[in-house]
Amino acid sequence: MPTVKLPDGSTLEVAEGTSVAEVANRIGPRLARDAVAARLDGKLVDLGTVLPPEGEPALQILTGKSDEALSILRHSTAHVMAAAVRRLWGEKVRFGIGPAIEDGFYYDFDLPERMGEEDLERIEAEMGRLVAERAPFARKEVPLADARRLMHEAGQWCKVELLDDIASSRLEAGEEFQDADAKPVPEAGGRVTLYRTGDFVDLCRGPHLPDAGRIAAFKLLSVAGSYWRGDSTRPMLQRIYGTAYFSKTDLERHLARLEEAKKRDHRRIGKDLDLFSFHDEGPGFAFLHANGMVILNAILDFWREVHREAGYVEVRTPILLSEELWHRSGHWDNYREAMYFTEVDERPFAVKPMNCPGGLLIYRAQPHSYREFPMRVAELGLVHRHEKSGVLHGLLRVRQFTQDDAHVFCLPEQLKDEIVGIIGLVDRMYRTFGFEDVRVELSTRPEHSIGSDEMWEHATGALRQALEAKHLPYKVNEGEGAFYAPKVDYHVRDCLGRSWQCGTIQVDLAMPERFDLTYTGADNRPHRPAMIHRAVLGSIERFLGILIEHYGGDFPLWMAPVQAIMLPVSERTAAYGREVAGKLRAAGLRADLDEGSDKVGAKIRRALGRKVPYMLIVGEKEAAAGTVSVRDKALGDLGAESVEAFLGRARAEVAERRLRPKQEALGAAGAPEA
């Protein structure tokens, strides 16, 4: 008799031929209604899966509450979209791939005619019909050769290519299959699985919903060109993006957030506030304008202050270094594709993609003793990485950026305390920028790695103990560390609930060896130091992009390009406005003056558009009393104040690096939905 082990530890015996859906029904009608798919001994399966007659597999029914369920829903919706496109365009459609992605799904189509935004509505309507019909997802396991014949006869060249790759097991290398659920995988004995929805048959590993009727809320978002397998030498397909949720409320909330994200797009705000630009003369290289530099320098001043206080020293290493160095560091083997090369005096050189090797040459330039440890050496290093042109995205994905690196050299027994210190520093910096919702992940030893068991245990243990000493909850990613290091990654959530990976702490087990780093121990003999790499903000340029979107351009006073602007009511008070602006500048504030002959209302609107935190309105009354009428961009009218009182207010806000009032509220309201 088939038996399954349930998550609560109990076992359930059922009749032969029982499906997962029937088990769900046995447990309770509510579970049966909410069930989406299941995990059978860890493997994702359809609800229609029949339980094996032997053994006692663990069964976990997935409901709409889990992330996995959401991704199954979205992948299923991608199939329904493909089925709708098949209905509308008939047999001439060729299908690429259609995975679930973060926040949604896509499908790539090869069609003789171009689809436009107006087609999305038609497709949505057809999808609605498939949902109303409760079109089933029918799974079928067939020999690979049969699937190939079927796809070949239907002219589905993408699928034929995928099947050929599966047959020659080349597919594993295909990096375009970012979503494991979308990856067609051969079953035992050269068999593959097909899923049919309406007239659309896909090569697919599944699992899927039992039928389209479970799709409660979906929306198609955009259509864009996309090269087959991300390769610009292959045909251009048309990719439709969409999203799906288990409830209409969740979908509406997501769409509202997308709207808000559009308003906050850092590329748009960057142009409006004259912060940065990109030019064809340097694709992927950001040009920072004067206003952008003010913000960047404020971030760097803060960064240096925090690091000085935490006992770091700062160094700078060259951007061009001999190619031989990159062979020694291992970057040539693992990172060559993303590096730029050149020649100097007929000797091959590379532009640094990372700062570490340079930092190690500095370490090796002097003999070291255990008495110097821990050594905390920071570098705001300018690195270049050749990102593919298709992934470049404003400041968020650039080819040149400043990494806020640091290397800590210490005794193995000092590792834990050093990591505790780094965690404290990261926490202080994120809080100052207003990121309260921070997730931490610990990635452990991967299958292919260097170093002894003992080294890995010690290094991973130090990270673990430090996280526990700081009472930081963390998720463990088993086997996902770098081949040379276990690591802790930081993900910060912005006010729209989006997560960004920023900081990282890695205990390096390779570099000290490769570069033969030594120190003299208390025993007067040479030893290998322990080494930590860490970054807090990651790429400063990218962090600036994240901040622009997080704040919606409303920077805290300490970073704002213009902190206060004088708005004289008429020409008669312009001189007084100029005088106060001079006083503010002399006191170290970034003050501006709007001297034009416009009405004060127009001046206020202009200042609001420039997102200046303080507007100081001066009419004859203020000029006579030596005051300013303070208008806070976030709080509105604050009344009249002496120039000294305003200066005191502004200086305190800058010195304490306070967040702007509205931004604090946003942090609380922007809680993630899932």
Ligand SMILES: [Zn+2]
């Ligand atoms: Zn699929």
Ligand SMILES: [Zn+2]
């Ligand atoms: Zn490093």
